[in-house]
Amino acid sequence: MLIQHNIPLKPFNTFGIAAEGVDYIVVDDIAMLAEIGNIPRDKFILGGGSNILLTHDPEGLVLRNKLKGIDQIKEDDTHVWLHAASGEVWHDLVMYTVDKGWGGIENLSLIPGTVGASPMQNIGAYGVEAKDTIESVTFWHWEEERLLTYSNAECHFGYRDSIFKHECKNKVFITSVVYKLSKHPIFNTSYGAIEQELQQMGAKPDVQTISQAVINIRRSKLPDPAVIGNAGSFFKNPTIPSAQFEALKLEHPAIPSYPVSNTTVKVPAGWLIEQCGWKGYRNGDIGVHAKQALVLVNYGNAQGDAIWQLSGDVVDSVKRKFGIELEREVQVW
Structure with a gap:
């Protein structure tokens, strides 16, 4: 396991704040977590860096989440279940499902960050939240030294909230999430902006057009972190x-x-x-x-x-x- 020192964190947070990771580890294998857990230091988990504000140099271990993989693990006549590693880019996962025509997270297009943030924050936009499709969340528990899986109900989801921001805060490393997606989705266009954008696009609502409408809206209203x-x-x-x-x-x-x-x-x-x-x-x-x-x-x-x-x-x-x-x-x- 490679521990790097004094790594600039400015490229890894969307605020573009200059700070250094005094001790920095790239986590690209779940097997690393047992060894990392034995290091008696505070642990700062860095995914896409899109929901953090660095006010000082983190004094513990900065763990850069690079766990990868998206796999279909189950399906029936109406749904598919996707297993996604927590280090996957969220928008990449959304585009994967949109390309397949599976519904459920198309309203969450272009949200920055990684898959691991989706249950942590219960990310949401335009009438849809991650909890609507999350089936289960698997994580490494630092104190118990093992992988655990919580059902949707056990995650205690709320508005931009979950158990991972409370009872499990600083105690776990989310490794993967399973999402239940619909083959025959009911689309949520209740937010007027989506309906208006679809009209301007001259498009009927489906997984692809709703995703594109959301992308258009977000790009028109929100600054690109690469620029600001x-x-x-x-x-x-x-x-x-x-x-x-x-x-x-x-x-x-x-x-x-x-x-x-x-x-x-x-x-x-x-x-x-x-x-x-x-x-x-x-x-x-x-x-x-x-x-x-x-x-x-x-x-x-x-x-x-x-x-x-x-x-x-x-x-x-x-x-x-x-x-x-x-x-x-x-x-x-």
Whole structure:
């Protein structure tokens, strides 16, 4: 097992933050995990680096996930089951399923990161979440020194949330995920943007056209990390009681919402941030994207702690204006 030292991490995080992995290991074989587990150091698992903010040089082991492989393991008349290694690029997996005509994750096209992040974050977009298709998640447990597999229910999925961010946090290395995909999918075009894009494309909804519509929308609204450093949506959309929303609506009649239950609604964090005047804000190399206020950006050589401070200022201003406390989606190292 090769341990490299003082490896620049800027190329491995989409924010483009300069930091170094003091001790860095490329994990390309599950068999390595038992040996790594015997090293008494904190472990930082680096997949696509698309949901992290580096505020300092990680002092433990930086584990670069390079586990690869996509295999069809089962099928019946209506579904197929795919086993995907956690180091596979997420969008590559989506394109694999789209090419096959299998439905379930086409709305999640072009989300950056790796397969391992899909259960960790319960990634989601345009009315679809990873939990909708995840059958099981397999991981190496550092303390138990063995591979375990959790069913969908055991993963305790929530909005951008799972057991891997709580009880299992820093205790496991996700190695693979099994997805159950449909041969005869029911398409989700409930988000108006997808319907509008399909109309502009002159296309009827199917796996391929919905995927392309989502790709077009994301490219038009979100900055390319290769050009402007960012980690996509920095904040979660808050869920608030319906009574609180009705009170806010009296003061802010244009406030949008999406029903969650009979007693709660979800409010777009981007709208709240924009109403506080942050959209397009820039101070040196840090800023809020001009087209999507959910996205904080690094225009060049920003420090991670400066971006973190900016996120705190955004949270404070939304709290003062609306009485809603935004929750950060990005993981901080």
